[in-house]
Amino acid sequence: MSSVFDYSGLLNEVVQECRKHAERGQLPSYIPELKKADPQMAGVAMMTARGLFEAGDTRQNFTLQSISKVFSLLVALERRGVEVVFAKVGSEPTGDSFNSIVKLETSEQKPLNPMINAGAIAVCSLIPGASVEERFSLISGLLESILDRPIEIDEAVYLSEKETGHRNRALAYFLKDINGLEGDVEEVLDLYFRQCSILVNCADLARIGMFLAAKGINGAGTPIVSANAVRLVSTFMVTCGMYNGSGEFAIQVGIPAKSGISGGILGVVPGQYGLATYGPALDRKGNSVVGISMLRRLSDVLDFSIF
Ligand code: GLU
Numbered sequence: 001m002s003s004v005f006d007y008s009g010l011l012n013e014v015v016q017e018c019r020k021h022a023e024r025g026q027l028p029s030y031i032p033e034l035k036k037a038d039p040q041m042a043g044v045a046m047m048t049a050r051g052l053f054e055a056g057d058t059r060q061n062f063t064l065q066s067i068s069k070v071f072s073l074l075v076a077l078e079r080r081g082v083e084v085v086f087a088k089v090g091s092e093p094t095g096d097s098f099n100s101i102v103k104l105e106t107s108e109q110k111p112l113n114p115m116i117n118a119g120a121i122a123v124c125s126l127i128p129g130a131s132v133e134e135r136f137s138l139i140s141g142l143l144e145s146i147l148d149r150p151i152e153i154d155e156a157v158y159l160s161e162k163e164t165g166h167r168n169r170a171l172a173y174f175l176k177d178i179n180g181l182e183g184d185v186e187e188v189l190d191l192y193f194r195q196c197s198i199l200v201n202c203a204d205l206a207r208i209g210m211f212l213a214a215k216g217i218n219g220a221g222t223p224i225v226s227a228n229a230v231r232l233v234s235t236f237m238v239t240c241g242m243y244n245g246s247g248e249f250a251i252q253v254g255i256p257a258k259s260g261i262s263g264g265i266l267g268v269v270p271g272q273y274g275l276a277t278y279g280p281a282l283d284r285k286g287n288s289v290v291g292i293s294m295l296r297r298l299s300d301v302l303d304f305s306i307f
Helices: 007-024 032-036 065-080 082-088 102-106 117-124 132-147 155-164 166-177 185-196 202-213 227-240 243-252 289-302
Strands: 043-048 051-056 257-259 264-269 273-278
Touching: 007 043, 007 051, 007 289, 032 155, 043 202, 043 289, 051 202, 065 082, 065 117, 065 132, 065 185, 065 227, 065 257, 065 264, 082 117, 102 166, 117 166, 117 185, 132 185, 132 202, 155 185, 166 185, 202 227, 202 264, 202 273, 227 243, 227 257, 243 289, 264 289, 273 289
Parallel strands: none
Antiparallel strands: 043 051, 043 273, 257 264, 264 273
8 A cells, every 4th residue: 555545534534434233233232231242333553664644433432351461361372382372272263252151171181272261270270479569560551551451340330240241250160160260260250250340442452453563662762572472372362362253254254363351352464564443232242343344344455464
């Protein structure tokens, strides 16, 4: 693309065109607080070497949810090393839903990958620290050094998840039983629920995407994590980042991406830009309907598929 390409014009067009697809999706019901979102919201942001471009509801805050799995994995890889992490979690995609329990017992006795809930909970248990606060500060600190602002959590969502996260609790206790989780189960769950409740907006996510696109270097030019950790995480984003819709997404959009159940999607075009979309109505796999349609459209126009 030439340096004068009208990204703002394109993003505006894409939001207007894709917003209507919200009616094909539904708000998640199993975390009561998330049902309060406005399904009509739609935002898209793009961080490039020329700066931030955005259109639609890009300043609406939402919780990271599963997108947080990217950051706890980066922290665990950096602090504990590749061997320790992969002793507790595998690297294969799963055709099951993100919170499925079924493969834990029937496969290798460890979660198939760090992007499903069981894997992410196992990864959380590897984050070092004397207290949940101290461990959480490693995750929030990573985001603070990318975004250059303090990180907050949505207290109501955090409490809602803590109260209703029975399946995550079941996964964590099962992991403990098979020696798949370090430390105290309730503390690990607390850390997991906190990271899921971190507040961001599309503009933040696009900056984070650019940080990954730049192999772990923040906007001020400071390396924050190793290029190898970013490479591993980006690979997981390709193979498992969009839940059991990752294969179709790779064909239609073709970039490392991670979605969350609150309707956000973080996208990375390696070496080029960071992308972010928001649209709370989800398809049956848990991905934002509007977000996917906006990313498909952008991939068609900008031809950024890595494949
Ligand atoms: N907090 C959610 C859960 O653990 C995250 C799920 C998601 O975004 O996929 O169930």
